[in-house]
Amino acid sequence: MTTLQTMIQDLCTAGANPQATIQTSLKESGKPAVGCFPLFVPEELVYAAGFLPVGMWGGISAFQKSNQYIQSFACSIMRANLELGMSGAYDFLKAALIPSQCDTLKCVCENFKVAVPKVPVIGVTIPQNRTIQAAHGQLLDEFDYLAQALAKVQTPDCQPMPLEEAFAIYEDYRAAMMAFLDAVPDYLNTITPKVRHLILKAAWFMDKKVYTEKIRALTAALQAQPKEVFSGKKFLVTGIMLDSLPVLDLLEELNVAVVDDLLCHESMQFRTPTREGGTVASKLAYRFLDLKGASPLYEPKKPRGKWLAQLAKARGADAVYFCLMKFCDPEAFDYPLVKKDLEEAGVPLLSVEHDQLVESTEQLRTRIQGFLEINLS
Numbered sequence: 001m002t003t004l005q006t007m008i009q010d011l012c013t014a015g016a017n018p019q020a021t022i023q024t025s026l027k028e029s030g031k032p033a034v035g036c037f038p039l040f041v042p043e044e045l046v047y048a049a050g051f052l053p054v055g056m057w058g059g060i061s062a063f064q065k066s067n068q069y070i071q072s073f074a075c076s077i078m079r080a081n082l083e084l085g086m087s088g089a090y091d092f093l094k095a096a097l098i099p100s101q102c103d104t105l106k107c108v109c110e111n112f113k114v115a116v117p118k119v120p121v122i123g124v125t126i127p128q129n130r131t132i133q134a135a136h137g138q139l140l141d142e143f144d145y146l147a148q149a150l151a152k153v154q155t156p157d158c159q160p161m162p163l164e165e166a167f168a169i170y171e172d173y174r175a176a177m178m179a180f181l182d183a184v185p186d187y188l189n190t191i192t193p194k195v196r197h198l199i200l201k202a203a204w205f206m207d208k209k210v211y212t213e214k215i216r217a218l219t220a221a222l223q224a225q226p227k228e229v230f231s232g233k234k235f236l237v238t239g240i241m242l243d244s245l246p247v248l249d250l251l252e253e254l255n256v257a258v259v260d261d262l263l264c265h266e267s268m269q270f271r272t273p274t275r276e277g278g279t280v281a282s283k284l285a286y287r288f289l290d291l292k293g294a295s296p297l298y299e300p301k302k303p304r305g306k307w308l309a310q311l312a313k314a315r316g317a318d319a320v321y322f323c324l325m326k327f328c329d330p331e332a333f334d335y336p337l338v339k340k341d342l343e344e345a346g347v348p349l350l351s352v353e354h355d356q357l358v359e360s361t362e363q364l365r366t367r368i369q370g371f372l373e374i375n376l377s
Contacts, residue, residue, distance in 0.1 A: 004221040008195060011214060014206060015198030016245075019089070021205040022054055026092075029207045032157050034150070035096040037105065038077060038240070039264045039294060041124050042284055045143060046097065047208065048166035049150040050158030055204025056081050056096065057241060057265055058356050069111040070104075073327050076355035077240070078108045085116035095153045097146075099124040102296040102330055122149045128298050130289045139285035167280045173203075173212040174270040180219045181260060181267060185315055187222050188230035188257035194248035196258055200266045201243070233376050234259045235350075236312045238304065238338070239323030240295075240331060241265030244354060250361045254368055259315040262293050262308060263323070295330035304334060305341025312347050318376050319348040326355035348375040 014021040026033060034051040036043055046053040058080030066082035084090060096119050098109040113121045125142055127135035154160070180199075184191050191199075199218070203211050232255030241263055242248070251258070261267050268291070275286045291297055293304040308320050320342055325331050335351060342349045350371045352364060 004190075004218070004225065007214065007218040007221055008190070008199070011202045011218065012195055012198040015201035018059070018205050021202065022052075022092075025052055025206050025210070028210070029159075030157060031159055031207075032094045032155050033092060034153075035090060035093045035119070037081065037096060037098040037108075039099065039101050039105075039296060040126070040269070040288065040291065041097045041099050042143060042146065042288070043208075044163065044166045044170050044284055045146050045150060047169065048161055048163045049147065049154060050160035051094065051150070051154075052207060054093065056090070057204065057243065059084065059243075066115070069115045070108065074107075075102075075104050075325060075328050077325070078104050080356045082108065082111065082115055085112060085119065090116060091118050093119045094155065095120045095122050095150070097122050097124050099126055101126060102328075120153055122146065122153075126288055130291075130298060131300070135289055136282070136285050139288060140281055143281055143284065163284075164280045167284060169209050169212070171274060173208045174274075176212045176216045176219070177203075177267070177270045180215050183219050183222050185234075185259045186227040187225065188232075188234070188259070189228045190222070190225075191257075192248075193251040193256070193258045194245060197242065197248055197266070203269075230257055232256055233318045233372060234316060235319055235321040236260050236262075236308060236315060236317035237321045237323060238262040238293075238308055239264075239354075240325040240328060242321075242323045242354065243356070246361045247354070247364065250365055250368070254365070254372065256368070256372075258321075259317050260311055262304065262311070264294050268294055295328070295334040302334065302337045305338040306345075308338065309342055309345035309347050312345075317347075319350060319371070322349060322351040324351050324353045326353050350375075 022033065029052055031050060031052040033054045034046045035056040036053050037056050043053040058077040065086040066079045069082055070079055098105060098112060098121055100106045100109065100123065109121060109123050124146065127138050129135060184196060234257050237258050243265060272287055272290050274283050292299060293307055312320060322335060322338065324335060339349055
């Protein structure tokens with residue numbers, strides 16, 4: 001096995017085995033963990049407080065216990081997180097940060113306190129209207145509150161650092177991730193849809209400083225190889241998340257590659273540029289105010305469709321694959337606007353509903369094959 005293949009396998013294994021990866025990261029870093037719910041929370045504050053931030057994006061579940069606290073027509077990520085919490089999977093966390101970026105999250109923030117009493121909940125309030133100047137001041141106040149709340153759950157194992165240092169580590173991580181995304185379109189035979197997803201997913205379970213070193217080394221090793229010629233079709237993926245290995249395997253089987261994404265679970269976490277000047281707290285606040293393209297965020301002009309069209313052209317994508325999270329109202333409201341903008345730009349669009357139940361891919365196989373034959377042949 002080559003060095004490149006070893007690097008890829010290392011990160012794919014980390015992404016495919018969250019519990020084992022987290023336990024390894026806890027042991028290697030010596031830090032306790034704090035969970036971070038979707039969609040966006042200020043991880044830098046968690047890192048600065050001396051904790052290991054851990055992503056909480058659910059997982060495949062039968063949804064038995066969680067039905068006591070949340071309706072069956074709620075987002076499957078939230079239902080899965082409650083299910084995992086009630087099953088004891090999150091008992092190792094010192095706290096969980098839960099933002100209020102959609103109606104379901106607002107409910108889950110309170111339900112989690114009762115359903116999973118072993119894990120203290122720290123609510124994160126991100127201003128809904130991010131276009132007014134008052135939102136910046138409100139975020140600075142919120143960061144002060146979060147720093148105090150995290151200080152209350154600190155343990156002797158915590159390794160606190162100045163926020164400036166933590167922010168610099170995350171800036172380095174963001175730059176390394178964008179460099180990796182820029183490299184991927186030239187190596188689509190090696191970086192298959194599943195490989196790409198698992199590499200990005202691994203970041204949720206590792207110390208960002210350690211992960212950044214690995215992803216930077218992988219990108220360098222990848223770019224040292226001759227560029228590859230990919231004979232299949234190229235998708236640009238958008239939505240909340242696409243965390244289904246059977247679906248990703250199906251895309252590879254049908255000779256479809258993922259050249260880039262606008263997924264909240266993946267590149268939306270690090271794609272927003274950081275403003276110049278000001279304090280680190282101010283830069284962190286503006287990162288939230290400048291976020292674009294996520295359906296639960298207030299955006300009067302809804303730029304995602306136009307942004308997708310531009311990104312599809314830049315990456316050479318043949319079509320956009322819209323991962324419509326089942327029972328996610330903000331995504332359903334965004335879809336017609338995205339469809340209209342992509343139609344005007346002449347970019348084919350395939351919309352597929354997903355959730356975190358165990359799903360059959362046979363119907364999806366027929367849909368994707370039909371889409372490829374009708375729109376891209």
